[in-house]
Amino acid sequence: xxxxxxxxxxxxxxxxxxxxxxxxxxxxxxxxxxxxxxxxxxxxxxxxxxxxxxxxxxxxxxxxxxxxxxxxxxxxxxxxxxxxxxxxxxxxxxxxxxxxxxxxxxxxxxxxxxxxxxxxxxxxxxxxxxxxxxxxxxxxxxxxxxxxxxxxxxxxxxxxxxxxxxxxxxxxxxxxxxxxxxxxxxxxxxxxxxxxxxxxxxxxxxxxxxxxxxxxxxxxxxxxxxxxxxxxxxxxxxxxxxxxxxxxxxxxxxxxxxxxxxxxx
Amino acid sequence: xxxxxxxxxxxxxxxxxxxxxxxxxxxxxxxxxxxxxxxxxxxxxxxxxxxxxxxxxxxxxxxxxxxxxxxxxxxxxxxxxxxxxxxxxxxxxxxxxxxxxxxxxxxxxxxxxxxxxxxxxxxxxxxxxxxxxxxxxxxxxxxxxxxxxxxxxxxxxxxxxxxxxxxxxxxxxxxxxxxxxxxxxxxxxxxxxxxxxxxxxxxxxxxxxxxxxxxxxxxxxxxxxxxxxxxxxxxxxxxxxxxxxxxxxxxxxxxxxxxxxxxxxxxxxxxxxxxxxxxxxxxxxxxxxxxxxxxxxxxxxxxxxx
Numbered sequence: 033x034x035x036x037x038x039x040x041x042x043x044x045x046x047x048x049x050x051x052x053x054x055x056x057x058x059x060x061x062x063x064x065x066x067x068x069x070x071x072x073x074x075x076x077x078x079x080x081x082x083x084x085x086x087x088x089x090x091x092x093x094x095x096x097x098x099x100x101x102x103x104x105x106x107x108x109x110x111x112x113x114x115x116x117x118x119x120x121x122x123x124x125x126x127x128x129x130x131x132x133x134x135x136x137x138x139x140x141x142x143x144x145x146x147x148x149x150x151x152x153x154x155x156x157x158x159x160x161x162x163x164x165x166x167x168x169x170x171x172x173x174x175x176x177x178x179x180x181x182x183x184x185x186x187x188x189x190x191x192x193x194x195x196x197x198x199x200x201x202x203x204x205x206x207x208x209x210x211x212x213x214x215x216x217x218x219x220x221x222x223x224x225x226x227x228x229x230x231x232x233x234x235x236x237x238x239x240x241x242x243x244x245x246x247x248x249x250x251x252x253x254x255x256x257x258x259x260x261x262x263x264x265x266x267x268x269x270x271x272x273x274x275x276x277x278x279x280x281x282x283x284x285x286x287x288x289x290x291x292x293x294x295x296x297x
Numbered sequence: 298x299x300x301x302x303x304x305x306x307x308x309x310x311x312x313x314x315x316x317x318x319x320x321x322x323x324x325x326x327x328x329x330x331x332x333x334x335x336x337x338x339x340x341x342x343x344x345x346x347x348x349x350x351x352x353x354x355x356x357x358x359x360x361x362x363x364x365x366x367x368x369x370x371x372x373x374x375x376x377x378x379x380x381x382x383x384x385x386x387x388x389x390x391x392x393x394x395x396x397x398x399x400x401x402x403x404x405x406x407x408x409x410x411x412x413x414x415x416x417x418x419x420x421x422x423x424x425x426x427x428x429x430x431x432x433x434x435x436x437x438x439x440x441x442x443x444x445x446x447x448x449x450x451x452x453x454x455x456x457x458x459x460x461x462x463x464x465x466x467x468x469x470x471x472x473x474x475x476x477x478x479x480x481x482x483x484x485x486x487x488x489x490x491x492x493x494x495x496x497x498x499x500x501x502x503x504x505x506x507x508x509x510x511x512x513x514x515x516x517x518x519x520x521x522x523x524x525x526x527x528x529x530x531x532x533x534x535x536x537x538x539x540x541x542x543x544x545x546x547x548x549x550x551x552x553x554x555x556x557x558x559x560x561x562x563x564x565x566x567x568x569x570x571x572x573x574x575x576x577x578x579x580x581x582x583x584x585x586x587x588x589x590x591x592x593x594x595x596x597x598x599x600x601x602x603x
Contacts, residue, residue, distance in 0.1 A: 033407055039399050043417050043480065046431045049442065053434065062440055112326035119319035127327055134334045136585040138537040140562045141578040144344070144571055145337035148354055168333030171326060201318065229424035231540050236566075247426045251544055254433060261434065272427040279422035280415045283484075 047272065054078065054265035061261065074262075081266035090246035091271065093159060094228055097245055100163035101227035102220050105174045108167070109219065113178030114208065118187075131172040139169065139232045150237055157240045165237065166227040173226075174219040181215030182208055221282045225275050246271045345575035352569055364576035373552060374560070374577070381556040381584075384471065385535040391475040392531050393524065396482020401512075403483065404490045414487070421480035429544035432473045436460050463551045470542055470554050477541070478534075482527050489523035490516070522596075529592045536585050557581040 053061070054077055055070040081087055116124065146165060147156070155161035185208055193207050209216065231247045238244055250271060253264045345364055347357035368374045403414050420428070435441045438458025447453060459465045493516050501511045539558045542548065548555035548563055555563070557577060565574035 033402070033405070036402050036407065036413055039402060040413055040416050042476070043419050046428065046435070046476075047419055047423060049435060050427065050431045053431075066440075066442060066445055108326040108329055111322040115319045115322035119322075121319045127323065130327070130330065130335065134330060136533055136537070136582065136589070137334060137338060138539065138558050138561070138578070138581065140537075140539045140558045141341060141575075141581070142334065142337040143562070144351075144565050144574065145340040146333065148340075149337065164333065168330060171330060175326060225422070225424075229426070231426055231544075247424060250426045250430060254430060254544055264430065265434070268427045268430050272423050275424055276419055276422045279418050283415055283418050 047269075047276065050265050050269045050272065054081075054262050054269055056262065058260075058262075077262055078266050078270065081263050082270060084263075086241070086244075086249055087246075087267050087270065089242055090244060090249040090267075093243055094245040094247065094271070096159050097162045097166060097230070097234075098224045098228040100159070101166040101170060102223040104163060104167045105171045105223040106216065106220055109171055109174035109178050110205070110209070110216070112171075112175040113180075113182055114205070116175065116179045117182040118190075131176060134169075134172050143232060143236050146233070147236060156237050157243060158238075159243060161237050162230070162233055162245070163227070165233040166230050167223075170223045170226040174223055177215055177219045177222070178212065181212040185211050217282065221278060225278065228275055341575045341578055343575075344571050345579045347572045349571040350569050351565060351571055354571065357572070360572065364572045365580075368573060368576050368580070373555075376552050377555050377557055377560045377577075380467070380552070380554065381536070383467070384556050385532055387471050388474055388478065388535040388538075389528055389531045391471065392478035392482050393528050395475060395479040396527070397486055397524065399479060399483040400486035400490055403487055414484075417483055418480045420476050421478070421484075423477075425477075425540035426544060428473065428477060429541050432469075432541075433460065433545055436469060460546055461550055463553045466546050466550055467554050470545060473545070474535075474538065474541060478531060482531070485527050486520060486523060489520040493519045525592070525596060529589070532588055532592075533585055536581055536588075557584075 052067065052070040055072065055074045056067045057071070057074065060067040060071075115121075116127065150156045150161050150165075155164065189207055189211075228245075229247060230245075231251060234245050234248045235251065238248065246267070250264070250268055253259055253267075344357070346359060346361060348360045348364070349357040399417060403410065403417065407413075435443045436459045438444055438454075438461070441458070444454065444458060454462060454465060459469045497515050498511055501515060506514075537558060538556075539562065542554050542556060542559050543562065546554045548559040558581065561574050561577045561581065564570050564577060568574075
């Protein structure tokens, strides 16, 4: 269907253009006839972009922050989701409101107090600080997704395990967790790329060049004259590829995980 | 013989563990959120009633509501509000309409549908910085593909390029933002479309009903609540969106792309006025709250109707 192809073209074109621009020679870029098809023979530009300069360091930092955020948010989110799903307790409604309310808060607003807080605790210029900040913002979503998923696990299974003598917490979680694994995966992907793509906290809290994640490194190229556009685009592509590839791969789970949370929650 | 029970079966209110179990479960997470979001928010509220410089954040001077009065009286803030309003409205309508169209397209059966549905998430998945980079390059006055195409079509924009043009910068940002947002809307609406009873649609078509009628009477009724939810979500998100605008135009040229959040950040880190920034931030929060409350009213009202 033509319409679908047009839509896909629009969706994919900018990414394609990053790829193509990286592989275009100077004369073609700045000449009168722009190149529309990537010149694959210039592939080494990606290798160079990866190896020269700060790229590997940036990507490593992004990876550390993303993994840390994922682990921390899932680690906190599973118990929170479970509590919200299975228990009634005083303050449950308040917590629900808190979680939804935090979705309204812009990072740019909280950046200032968090800056002061981090400075007091020596968390500025650290990847741990970024992990803490990023987790705070993604935890509500993760918890809501997981709560929705746990809602879908029949209580009879937990009852049965308890009757069989299962110790309350540990083993019950071992029943729930395998059953909600797709939603955990979805929440993990969301947390990972929320941190991978994150820019505001990274640019405000980290000044040490060796600790900057790729999002900040790339942003530094905007408006700067020194680096070749092909190199910039190559680095951008290397940074974007994991995010996009993972989403393409995991999107089935992400969608069902998110809508399960949204509909049930 | 009567069965001897060693221990009567007790019915517990909480299904497992002690009554402290839930608190242990949610405690750490909630504490975490309180420390990293709620407390900073309270600090911001307090800051908004002070004059505080970024260079000397320990020294705050209480100024009551003077930040708010100054802000509301200022011409530039009025521009910010208008820009934000425009930005939000266009984002929501643009993203929802385009997302809906794409969802409808992807709902049909055609070969490669799975791949298409996956590929369409690319704009959503791409990091904001990469999008900002490629958009800025594509809009580059001399070498960007967009500028070249426009020039070739005789629609040249002249000297500085689109992002330097006070009238075109915002539309360019809006188009880029809608490009980022439509996949999310599509994906959510696509799931909602799965709930539309196919037999009804087929029956109506066999009775000769036109597509528009089928959509209006059958499909739309089913997906209406989801559309509402997505629209609300995009509205709230639009009030927060920062990266793309900051990276592409910093709120310029001439403040034409300066939304509330951009204004806030600029006040804090460029003008170094934390109090004013906080006041602007609070205005933004108030607007978000009004939107959410308003949306609930609208939802309740429409529910009562049907």
